[in-house]
Amino acid sequence: MNQIEKTQEQDKRITENLEIIKNRMVVFSGKGGVGKSTVAVNLAYALIKNKLTVGLMDADITGPNVPQMVGDHSQPDAIDEHQLLPKIKEGLRFISIAPMIPENQPVIWRGPLRSGIINQFLADVVWDKLDVLVCDLPPGTGDEVLTAAQKMLPQIAIIVTTPQEVSLMDCRRAVNMAKKLNIQHIGIVENMSGFICPKCGEELDFFGTGGGKKMAEDMAVHFLGQIPMEKETRECGDAGTPIVLKFPESKSSRAFDEIAKNTINLLEK
């Protein structure tokens, strides 16, 4: 088989694999460190709590954090060359490059190689029937975002921003990218919106609040909700027990539940 035939064959497998997945969602942002992976993981579990079957694809090839956040670093099993079983943790099916590369080593692959991995995840992972496949993307508007958008054909883009202007300005670019890619539903999540003091429980306006909501209004896209900055969210992420599972009654978990419900409403439109 020559390269063109191989690509065609892979595209055919992607189409077949995605056919039985009802909804596809990409989570991205203009900036790094704003909480994309935290939102992708917790929203995935919040959707599961709302009775959906959910898969999570870690498409941040150079900074894959999903295994750490869900607390499973084990290797996925391969049935054969073209069938890779996703890992399953607390009902979430997920795949990441992280367990397949040596720890602490940089992934110095150029765009086409990184995109190649995303194509393989879409073509070869046995996702089976899913209500939603969530894709956690790297920051910015680079190759991986383009590949995910072109191959996954997501119905929904979730764009994560923090409330301060330097994040919002990059977020506007991300919104415009999602618009250019003709993604049907675009929703903003404002993360680190207010800080909950672990000592007194009081909410402080650390990075400000409301910037994401205002931007959503200005750019005529959906606003899905706000998540406060909460110490437990970070601790749970580092420990591999997402906050929505560990502290379901926390303010952040309730915020994730509301975002999940808003997302489901959008997808049912």
Ligand SMILES: Nc1ncnc2c1ncn2[C@@H]1O[C@H](COP(=O)(O)OP(=O)(O)O)[C@@H](O)[C@H]1O
């Ligand atoms: N709402 C939040 N409250 C507290 N810590 C958070 C919150 N959102 C994200 N974090 C922490 O901030 C860091 C960056 O988040 P991460 O999800 O890795 O961002 P990204 O995927 O955009 O690079 C992580 O340590 C994460 O635990």
Ligand SMILES: [Mg+2]
């Ligand atoms: Mg990330």
